[in-house]
Every structure is written in structure tokens, then in C-alpha cells.
Amino acid sequence: MTAHSGQPGHPGQAGQPGRPGAGPVVYDPVTLPADDNVNNYTFCVELKGNEWFLQKGKMIAYYGAIEFNGIGHGRLDRLVRTSFHSPLHASDWVVASGSGKMLLADRAFDVNSYDLDDGNLTIRSGNLLAFQPSLALKQSIVPGFLTLIGTGRFVAASNGPVVFMEPPIRVDPQALVGWADCPSPCHHYDHGYLTGVLGGLRALTGLGGVSGEEHQFEFVGTGTVLLQSTETLMPEQHTGAVPPEPGVPGSGAPGAAGPAAGLPRLPGQLGDLQRRFGL
Amino acid sequence: MFRLQGSKVLAVEMAGDAVKAKNGSMVAYDGQMAFKKLSGGGEGLRGMVTRRLTGEQMTVMEVRGHGTCWFADRASEINLVTLQGDKLYVEASNLLATDAGLRTGTTFTGLRGASQGNGLFTTTVEGHGQAAITSDGPAVVLRVTPQYPLSVDPGAYVAHQGSLRQSFQSGVTFRTFLGEGGGEAFQIRFEGDGLVYVQPSERNTIAGDV
Amino acid sequence: MAFREINSKMVEATVAPGQRLFSQRGAMLAYRGEVTFTPNVRGGQGGVMSMIGRRLANEDTPLMTVEGSGTVFFGHGGHHVHVVRLTGDTLYVEADRLLAFEGTLRQGTVFLGSQGGVMGMVRGQVSGQGLFTTTLQGHGAVAVMAHGGVIELPITPQRPVHVDPQAYVAHHGDVHNRLTTALGWRDMVGRGSGEAFQLELSGSGVVFVQASEEKL
Numbered sequence A: 001m002t003a004h005s006g007q008p009g010h011p012g013q014a015g016q017p018g019r020p021g022a023g024p025v026v027y028d029p030v031t032l033p034a035d036d037n038v039n040n041y042t043f044c045v046e047l048k049g050n051e052w053f054l055q056k057g058k059m060i061a062y063y064g065a066i067e068f069n070g071i072g073h074g075r076l077d078r079l080v081r082t083s084f085h086s087p088l089h090a091s092d093w094v095v096a097s098g099s100g101k102m103l104l105a106d107r108a109f110d111v112n113s114y115d116l117d118d119g120n121l122t123i124r125s126g127n128l129l130a131f132q133p134s135l136a137l138k139q140s141i142v143p144g145f146l147t148l149i150g151t152g153r154f155v156a157a158s159n160g161p162v163v164f165m166e167p168p169i170r171v172d173p174q175a176l177v178g179w180a181d182c183p184s185p186c187h188h189y190d191h192g193y194l195t196g197v198l199g200g201l202r203a204l205t206g207l208g209g210v211s212g213e214e215h216q217f218e219f220v221g222t223g224t225v226l227l228q229s230t231e232t233l234m235p236e237q238h239t240g241a242v243p244p245e246p247g248v249p250g251s252g253a254p255g256a257a258g259p260a261a262g263l264p265r266l267p268g269q270l271g272d273l274q275r276r277f278g279l
Numbered sequence B: 001m002f003r004l005q006g007s008k009v010l011a012v013e014m015a016g017d018a019v020k021a022k023n024g025s026m027v028a029y030d031g032q033m034a035f036k037k038l039s040g041g042g043e044g045l046r047g048m049v050t051r052r053l054t055g056e057q058m059t060v061m062e063v064r065g066h067g068t069c070w071f072a073d074r075a076s077e078i079n080l081v082t083l084q085g086d087k088l089y090v091e092a093s094n095l096l097a098t099d100a101g102l103r104t105g106t107t108f109t110g111l112r113g114a115s116q117g118n119g120l121f122t123t124t125v126e127g128h129g130q131a132a133i134t135s136d137g138p139a140v141v142l143r144v145t146p147q148y149p150l151s152v153d154p155g156a157y158v159a160h161q162g163s164l165r166q167s168f169q170s171g172v173t174f175r176t177f178l179g180e181g182g183g184e185a186f187q188i189r190f191e192g193d194g195l196v197y198v199q200p201s202e203r204n205t206i207a208g209d210v
Numbered sequence C: 001m002a003f004r005e006i007n008s009k010m011v012e013a014t015v016a017p018g019q020r021l022f023s024q025r026g027a028m029l030a031y032r033g034e035v036t037f038t039p040n041v042r043g044g045q046g047g048v049m050s051m052i053g054r055r056l057a058n059e060d061t062p063l064m065t066v067e068g069s070g071t072v073f074f075g076h077g078g079h080h081v082h083v084v085r086l087t088g089d090t091l092y093v094e095a096d097r098l099l100a101f102e103g104t105l106r107q108g109t110v111f112l113g114s115q116g117g118v119m120g121m122v123r124g125q126v127s128g129q130g131l132f133t134t135t136l137q138g139h140g141a142v143a144v145m146a147h148g149g150v151i152e153l154p155i156t157p158q159r160p161v162h163v164d165p166q167a168y169v170a171h172h173g174d175v176h177n178r179l180t181t182a183l184g185w186r187d188m189v190g191r192g193s194g195e196a197f198q199l200e201l202s203g204s205g206v207v208f209v210q211a212s213e214e215k216l
Helices: A073-081 A195-207 A272-276 B042-054 B111-116 C045-059 C113-127 C183-187
Strands: A038-040 A042-055 A061-070 A092-102 A110-124 A127-133 A136-138 A143-158 A164-165 A169-171 A178-180 A186-189 A215-219 A224-227 B002-005 B010-022 B026-030 B033-040 B058-070 B076-090 B095-099 B102-110 B123-134 B140-144 B151-152 B157-175 B182-198 C003-008 C011-017 C021-023 C030-037 C065-073 C082-095 C099-101 C106-111 C132-146 C150-155 C162-163 C169-181 C198-210
Touching: A042 A061, A042 A110, A061 B140, A061 B182, A110 A127, A143 B140, A169 A224, A169 B010, A224 C030, B002 B076, B026 C198, B042 C169, B102 B140, B123 B157, B140 B151, C003 C082, C011 C082, C011 C099, C065 C099, C082 C198, C132 C169, C150 C162, C150 C169
Parallel strands: A061 B157
Antiparallel strands: A038 A042, A042 A092, A042 A127, A061 A092, A061 B151, A110 A143, A110 A178, A127 A143, A136 A143, A164 A224, A169 A215, A169 C030, A178 A224, A186 A215, B002 B010, B010 B058, B010 B095, B026 B058, B026 C162, B033 B058, B076 B123, B076 B157, B095 B123, B102 B123, B140 B182, B151 B182, B157 B182, C003 C011, C011 C065, C021 C065, C021 C099, C030 C065, C082 C132, C082 C169, C099 C132, C106 C132, C150 C198, C162 C198, C169 C198
């Protein structure tokens, strides 16, 4: 149950135009790959009467007779019931159906496909571009993340190529794309920095600054952690609201952890962290 | 002679000849180079007037000399196009450099311009020689034949060549159970024979929203 | 040695006891093992004089010391990363382009204008990065960032290279720098504009140029 890249080795390398002199590779509906990368930044989906879910605004071109519908209307209702198990922001997604080939891309970010084989993978909502309806998309307990469960292929974007890491590892929150089969994503704070006389002094005066690395996400156990190559976040995509119940993270209900509680503060403003460590 | 150094830097070797390039796109050179500002995209007064009217902004310089000159534009990917008497249509902002022998002009493209809200005119490049066009991420070159028409998001369109007809097509119906959306998105449909350059990124457009 | 390029935007560094690294603050992506990250007040080595130089130069890019034992992954801002290995010579680089470098390298600040006289002094204003440039000297590796990746252009005595100051990333070797302007260039960009100059590098060495006229 691991997530792996849709194409072994380096996705899309084969599609890169041979340079120099050879001239660009020209594609037509026959030579475009089926459900695979055209280059590192473009993915081609082949439709043969089946459907794909995609985030609005990610289709750049298509051949053939493809219809795009907002999700949840008419005959697609059944599909949505089985694939969308949460009150996601429905208007952010469209269903592509018909036959032909379509190209997906996202602001020239790196694009990769992943196969899940009866598995699960949790991904930052802004990074998910498209997925096959055989996968079920659910909100993660971790706010801002979505979980895909089942068997099928999905396409995700990242700022710089995705690097796969094995736990144990500590990850900068902004560099985290997602994780598969890892039961234990948790927060890790640099105690040595926050505590002690020097830490207190730093907190009081702001002198010395912070390194920006006082807080990480820690993964232990078995599984795979997906990391992008820069700490520049992709813009968030709404995952939809969660029921306002106690005990539900992000719901804002009494007893629930506030959405910002676990987030790192600005440098020099450790806020409740200082309280937590008695500073 | 145009040559790519990596995918984002264009190296042009010159032996007394000249190249037209986007103003300010020179990042380095060796040898002796002289730079000259060309007004109105290099096609003289008439072109300048057309540009004033159309709002297609393109400031161009002419570089002439002996040696190698390197060009780049905000880390954009560069695609080389060889023209053999045919015509290349390209968004003015995506044209990085052309052989000095190529003619550049402005053409009315109608609908696509309207959908982008950034003018109704596109730059054309004509003649025999090489041109370098930029794209946000490496462009995918797609062939259009009578059997295989192509629909392109206006925001991802970079350039096209050949004999192609463009039309406006509304692609998506947003009928959601939440009653959200409701808007229609548009694509440009290309029919005929030719090549279309598409970038893996979308400029902000008024209508392209799939 | 200490840096391994994972892909065009990410490097892996090994830290061991006694082998510390310096890196730009906030550029750590992930790490394994027991590694600590301490902000540098002094900006690496160099003492008080260097610090004053830095303040003047506006080159007080915040650095942190990376110590311990383990592996650390660095990347920053979606910029391309280029690893330069130094074998005793000096690398001149704008401080905010430094992603990480080995602790074995001596860090300093130089006044680039000293080479080119009055014209050279303008150089800082041209690129808006101060009159001073960071130098790294010794044996070790440096990870440098650039917008859109870099190309390496060799400089030979017969073949000086002119670089747009905005696109200049770093250089090393026995190289002299001065400001020049090409024929017609000033008419084009406008007289009196700082962009009217190019950095001329002559001697023998290598200059790194990025694929963009935008500073970091």
C-alpha cells in the first residue's frame, strides 16, 4: 500500500523535446500518452467513456468530444455520492466525461501521477489536481488536507519535484505535500531553543531572532512522506467545512482545537508556545 | 544562429549580423555588441501607430555585433521555432527574439483577444529564419489536422502556426446541486492544419475557467 | 562533498559532529537525526568588523548554524539551487543568494568597488544589493540560489564577459570586475538609469548567470 509515481524513473523525461537542434516534439491525439506525463509539468488524461474529477481551471487543452460538468448535477449525482464523501467545495471541481485526450497543468508547477492500490494517501488540498472516480476523496482530520482512499490514479502538483522519504523524519510544515500509510503525523518543537535562560531571553527581548526551524512535523512508523522541493506553499484549496461538533479539529466548536493552534507563529512571536513551555 | 543553453537561456552567436529581441532581455554577452532601440516593434511608423491603437505593447531592441549574446526572460522556458516562409502568431509578451530578417507585424485575431481582455491583436512573425518564444513552463506543441480539431484554454495559449481557423467555444456547463458556479467557461477551438503551442500554466483570463 | 543535489531545487547535506554548516534561515525542508538550528547574530564568522561591513552593505541576510549529526534537506522559495565546490579559491556571491555553505569556508565581505574605481562603486546601486558582496574562501561546497537556474560562462583573458547586473549570481577565479556600457545600450534604457551598465568580468574564472533579469 504505497503511493508511487505513475511513471517509473523520472516522469515526463521521455516527453522532453530533444535539444538542441532536433526541434520540438509535436504531439497529436495518437502520440499523446494515455494517463501519463507529457513532460514534468503537463499530464495527459485519456477518456474513453469514463470520467475524471478535476479541479477547476487546470485543463489547458483537449482533443475529442469531452464534456465538463459541475459536480452534483443530474446523472452525476450518483458518482458524487460515491466519490465525494464530504461537503467539499463542490464548485471547485468539475467532472470531465466523454472521449478524447485532455492536458492538465497547474501554473507550471511540477505535476506527478500516483497509483493507489487499495491504499490511502493524505495530501494538502491545494496540491491535488485530478483523480479517478474509483478513488474516494474525504476530508482529513488534519485541517487543510484531503485523504484519498481506494484503488486508482490521481494527479498532484508540487512546487519543485516531489521527493519520497521514509520515516523517521522531521519535515518543515510548508514543505510537506502529503503522506501515505503513516499513522503518526505530529508536531515537533525544538525544546533546546524554546527553553532555558537563553530561550527566555530571546523570547523577552527578541534578540537573537529565531532560526525559522523551531517547529516541524514529525513522522515515525512505516509509510511514505511526500516532500516538495521548496517551502513555498501552493495556494490552499478549501476543503469545505466540518460539522461544528466538539472534538472535531477545525470546527471551531468548544473543545475542539482551533485551526491555528498547531500552526507555527511568525518569527519572534512564539505566542502560546512560550506559555506551553512555561516561558 | 539560435541555440538553447539549458531550457531558459537563449544563446545567439553573431558574426556581424543582427537579432531583434525583447527590450532588456540580454543577460550577458562576450565580444562586441551594439544595442539599438526599435520603436513600435520594428516595423516602422505604421507598425507603431497600429500598436498605439491596439495596445499590443512590445518594445524591441536590435542587437548587432561579433560574439555570443545570451537572452532570458524572467526564468521563462524558451521554445525555438523555425519558420520556412510560414507565419507564426504569438502573444506579444511571449516573443523573445527573432532573426533580424523576419518580418514582425500585428494582426487582428478577434475572439481570442476578446476573451483574454488584453487586446484584439496578436503579433505575427513571417519569413525564413528562427524565432524564440517564451512560455511559463515548457510548451507542449499540439498538431491540428482536419480530423483532430483542438480546444485550448485561452490562458494557456502561447502561439500557433499554419493555416488554422479559430473560433470561440463555450465548454462547460456548471450546473451544480448547490447552484454555485453557473458561469460558462470558454475555449478557443482550432480547426485546419497547423501547430498550437500551449503552456502548462494559465494566465488570468476573463473566461477560461475549466 | 557535503551537498548532494536531489533535484534542481533541493540539496541534501550531511552534518556530523565538528562539521557544521551555515544556511539561510527557514530554508530547511526536512531532516533526519539529531540536528539543531541556531540563528546567527553575527552572520557566520568574521567578527565585529565583518558585521559592520555587513550592516553597511545591507548584507545581513539572516543565517543559521546547523549542527549535530544527521541529514538535512534544503530548498528555498522555488529557486533553483546550484552547488559550487571551492578548492582554495574565493567565491563572490550576493548574500541573499546563499542557501547553505560548509563551515570550513571563511566568510567575508568585500567592497567590489575597489577594483573598478568610481565606476565600480556604482555597481552596488545598479543591482541594488549594496556596495559589498559576500566572499567565501577555502575548501568546501556552497549551495547558491538563482531564479530559473544558472548557466556557467567561462572567463578567459581573451574573452571577457559582460553581464547584466540583475542577472549576475556569483563568480570565482582570478577575475577583475568593472562597469561598462555597450554601444547604444544607454540610449535604449535611458540615460542616468542604473540599468545602463553591465558588469564586465575579465581575467580567468567562471561567472554564474541566472535565466532571469529579476533579482531574488
